[in-house]
Amino acid sequence: MLWAALAAVGCDETRECVYEGQTLAVGASVDDIPRRLRCTCTAAGIACEDLPGAVALLDAEPPDAAPAADARSEPEPDAAPDAAPVVDALPPDAAPPRCPERRIGDGSDCFTEGLVCAEGPAFDCCGRPFPAERNCVCDGGLWTCTDLVAVCEEDPEIGECGRRSRLCERWLATRSLTDPTELWNGDHDACDAGVMNADWRDAVLERINTLRAMAGLDPVDHSPNLDALAQECALAIVFHGTGDHQLEEFDQCYSRTAEEGVASSLIAQAPGLVAIDQYMLDFGEQNFDSMTHRLYLLAPQLGPIGIGSTPLASCVQVHGSRGQRNDPEWVAWPPPGPFPIDADYTNPAGWTVHSNVLNLAFAEVEVTLDGEVLPIEQRDLDTAGPAGWGTAWLPVDWALEAGRSYRVVVRNALRRGERVEFSYTVQPVSCAEP
Secondary structure, eight states, X not given: OOOOEEEXXXXXXXXXXXXXXXXXXXXXXXXXXXXXXXXXXXXXXXXXXXXXSOEEEOOOOOTTSOOOTTXXXXXXXXXXXXXXXOOOOOOTTSOOXXXXXXXXXXXXXXXXXXXXXXXXXXXXXXXXXXXXXXXEEEETTEEEEEEHHHHHHHOTTTTHHXXXXXXXXXXXXXXXXXXOGGGOOOBTTTTBOOOOOHHHHHHHHHHHHHHHHHTTOOOOOBOHHHHHHHHHHHHHHHHHOSSOXXXXXXXXXXXXXXXXXXXXXXXXXXXXXXXXXXXXXXXXXXXXXXXXXXXXXXXXXXXXXXXXXXXXXXXXXXXXXXXXXXXXSOEEESOSEEEEGGGOOOXXXXXXXXXXXXXXXXXXXXXXXXXXXXXXXXXXXXXXXXXXXXXXXXXXXXXXXXXXXXXXXXXXXXXXXXXXXXXXXXXXXXXXXX
């Protein structure tokens, strides 16, 4: 949350606000163009108004500010006529309002009128700084959230640069993460599963959510209970391997929790971050006709998940489901629109489209580049797990190139017996280029 300082040194002395390093007298306003806000210094603190939009109180006094003796007084007589209305300040001994620890739902109930909560890290959008990925205001008892990433990507003055800028920034950030295996506190030989470092688990979750965001899917969260299943699973997989999902009582480091975790998780003999790449690639003869790992990570209904890892193996517990199976109707990888070319994950298993709504058993795929049909080898997917239907295809004697546009048309899909056709365009970009 952003805080702007309110200076109050006495009842009869002039009070000032400090917003983003700029000192304002009571009644004075400043336009914050990157955040689309007009902020006014009032007796209660900085009050900010969207451009256009309703007034929302940005702050009360921060914990280390001196309490204003006349915080409930009206604005000074020389205040600007259009100054924001005064909102009662907190009592001097009250703590500042706190934002919810979990992600705020747009339209959900809130209880601190005027509270502003920023969610997600700050980011740069083609030279325009944004303070966070989402900005939520408690207005009339309901949260009203603005997706600042969408504001960046959809700004007509920026154009495609906005989406590419945000996309590449997030992709490069998650690619810079590495598995800090030295932070694991368990012991393989003693069959002690230990726990992952919290930052390590968050890094794995961010890599999953980055891929989901590229595919147009909502982020997922993790559950402590499911994390425990995945952690016991990871220990067992060190010795059991990834040949099947059935742990027996005589297996080394067996436990009932490990058995349940192995049965309901994606499993890999690699630490957490490395394993996500392996799941998306889904290499291996046993995975070629199902692509189960990729389809689970990109399932619309996925979440919450469990994440567990040792330095030698890891598991992602994926049987939690929110039930939103039908939104969106279909999911593709590589996804529509711009995406980093080194995230294509198409070698050796290929491109995929899966759906819980459209029957793809008889679907026919065509890929074109500049109007020319490119040769592919298509195959149906055995998608008994996360999706109702899926299809995949391999490029034949061609590969993706940055800066080109690949048109995909899927014909003869079925929706309740009626034929459906849909299309999308894949635009690989090189995030290494300026």
